[in-house]
Amino acid sequence: MSISDNESMISPEGHRSGFACFVGRPNAGKSTLTNALVGSKVAITSDKPQTTRHAIRGIVHRDDAQLVIVDTPGLHRPRTLLGQRLNDVVRETWAEVDVIGLCVPANEKVGPGDKFIANELSKVAKRTPVIGVVTKTDLAKPEQVAEQLVALQDVMEFAELVPVSAVDGFQVNTLADLFVARLPEGPQLYPGGELTDEPEATLVAELIREAALDGVRDELPHSIAVAVEEMGPREGRDDLVDIYAFLYVERSSQKGIVLGHHGERLKKVGAEARRHIEALLGSKVYLNLHIKVAKDWQRDPKQLRRLGF
Numbered sequence: 324m325s326i327s328d329n330e331s332m333i334s335p336e337g338h339r340s341g342f343a344c345f346v347g348r349p350n351a352g353k354s355t356l357t358n359a360l361v362g363s364k365v366a367i368t369s370d371k372p373q374t375t376r377h378a379i380r381g382i383v384h385r386d387d388a389q390l391v392i393v394d395t396p397g398l399h400r401p402r403t404l405l406g407q408r409l410n411d412v413v414r415e416t417w418a419e420v421d422v423i424g425l426c427v428p429a430n431e432k433v434g435p436g437d438k439f440i441a442n443e444l445s446k447v448a449k450r451t452p453v454i455g456v457v458t459k460t461d462l463a464k465p466e467q468v469a470e471q472l473v474a475l476q477d478v479m480e481f482a483e484l485v486p487v488s489a490v491d492g493f494q495v496n497t498l499a500d501l502f503v504a505r506l507p508e509g510p511q512l513y514p515g516g517e518l519t520d521e522p523e524a525t526l527v528a529e530l531i532r533e534a535a536l537d538g539v540r541d542e543l544p545h546s547i548a549v550a551v552e553e554m555g556p557r558e559g560r561d562d563l564v565d566i567y568a569f570l571y572v573e574r575s576s577q578k579g580i581v582l583g584h585h586g587e588r589l590k591k592v593g594a595e596a597r598r599h600i601e602a603l604l605g606s607k608v609y610l611n612l613h614i615k616v617a618k619d620w621q622r623d624p625k626q627l628r629r630l631g632f
Contacts, residue, residue, distance in 0.1 A: 337387065341506035344393035344416050345456070346444070347426035348436040352458035352489060356426065357381050357394040359489035360499055363518050364599070379529075382513050388503040389511045393420060408627065417447060422482075422505040424456045424498070429463035429486060433474045441479040452482035452505050456498065461488040524551045525631075527600050531568055531612070534596035535581060546573040547581070548620060548630045563607045566600070571617045571630065578614050589614065 345353040358364050361381035383390040395416050417423050425444060427437050444453050455475045460468050468486045475484060483501050487494045519526070528549040535547050548571040557563045570592075572578055582589050589612060597610045620626040 337508060338510065339388040339503055339506040340390075340509040340512050341421035342391045342393060342419065343422045343424060343502040343506075344395055344420045345424045345426050346395055346417055346440060347458075348434075348440065351426040351428055353426050354379075354394050355489040356456070356458060356487065356495070356498075357392050359492065359495050360390075360392055361518055364603075379519065381519050382517055383499060384515055385499075385503070388506060389513065390499060390502055390506065391512060392502075414443075417444070417451070420451065421507065422502050423447070423451055423453045424502070425453055425481075426456045426458045427471065427475060428459045429457045429468045429471050430459055433471070433478060438478055445479050448479065448482075453479070454498075454501055455479075455481040455484040457484070457486040459488065459490075460486045460493055461490045523604065524554050526603060527551050527554065527566060528568065530599045530603065531570070531592070531596040531610075534592045534599070535570055537592075537595070545621065546577055547571070548617070550630055557609070563609060564604055565609045565611070567611045568613075570612060570614045571620060572614060573617065573619055573621065575616055578616055581614055 345356060347353055357379065358381070360383050362383075363381075379394045381392045381394065383392060393416050395412060423444060425437075425441060427433060447453075455472075455478075457468060457471050457475065463471070472484050472486060475481070482505070485494060485498055485501060487498050489495065528551045531551075532547060532549040535549070549568055550571065551566060551568045553565070553567040555565060557565050570581060570589075572581060580588075581592070583591070593610050593612050596612075597608050600610065601608050617623075617626050617630075620630060
């Protein structure tokens with residue numbers, strides 16, 4: 324994995340540094356948990372499955388360690404070329420990290436998808452420890468959480484099992500401790516204060532997509548992609564950033580859904596995205612959004628490359 328040029332940073336003796344990743348089926352709470360550990364929003368979240376499309380890295384700074392969390396797309400049965408490529412991202416990531424967290428929600432029965440992923444992970448568990456993470460405990464009764472922990476013991480042999488809630492912070496620090504204990508000793512990999520190594524334009528595009536996902540029909544989320552075409556400070560002003568971005572959909576009929584009646588929905592998406600982007604950049608933002616149709620882009624290798632997949 325690429326790191327910054329700061330490998331020579333002085334760190335106290337016994338300092339640990341390395342990579343952990345979350346894997347799980349779509350909508351298992353991986354992105355919300357990543358944000359909770361980092362203490363800031365580095366990964367977008369949505370109740371729509373397969374929201375995450377990149378391996379997003381969030382950096383946890385501690386006196387005794389620097390833990391880099393890699394949030395991966397949900398592993399799933401792919402129906403498109405995009406789906407296949409997202410699964411490839413997951414497998415490439417878990418082959419490179421020091422410790423893996425398999426996320427399974429507390430409020431849903433362990434299913435075939437969880438068992439499939441656990442079976443895949445059992446192939447790497449001999450060299451890379453796998454921690455079973457029961458997520459969303461705030462949505463389950465204590466007896467449900469206990470049942471889920473027992474059920475997971477039958478799925479594979481974990482290095483540890485831990486129930487957590489990213490929403491109320493339950494055992495988030497405990498999970499960080501379990502990850503850190505399995506990292507090698509070493510100096511900081513990133514400068515202090517850095518929360519992610521994602522380019523700002525990538526984070527901006529993701530925040531726009533998060534806003535666009537809110538309230539759309541179930542069949543639409545997978546068809547939405549966002550590309551930032553231009554981004555930079557406005558000439559003569561250091562307090563305003565101009566951003567020009569395209570929202571891509573696959574069919575003309577979807578364009579109308581995203582646009583909304585008299586463009587009202589797109590205005591709402593722009594306002595919501597701008598609020599989060601201004602918090603990210605610490606600056607006022609002018610956001611110009613346009614919708615484009617890229618026919619069946621999820622299945623087209625050329626268009627996938629152009630959109631960064």
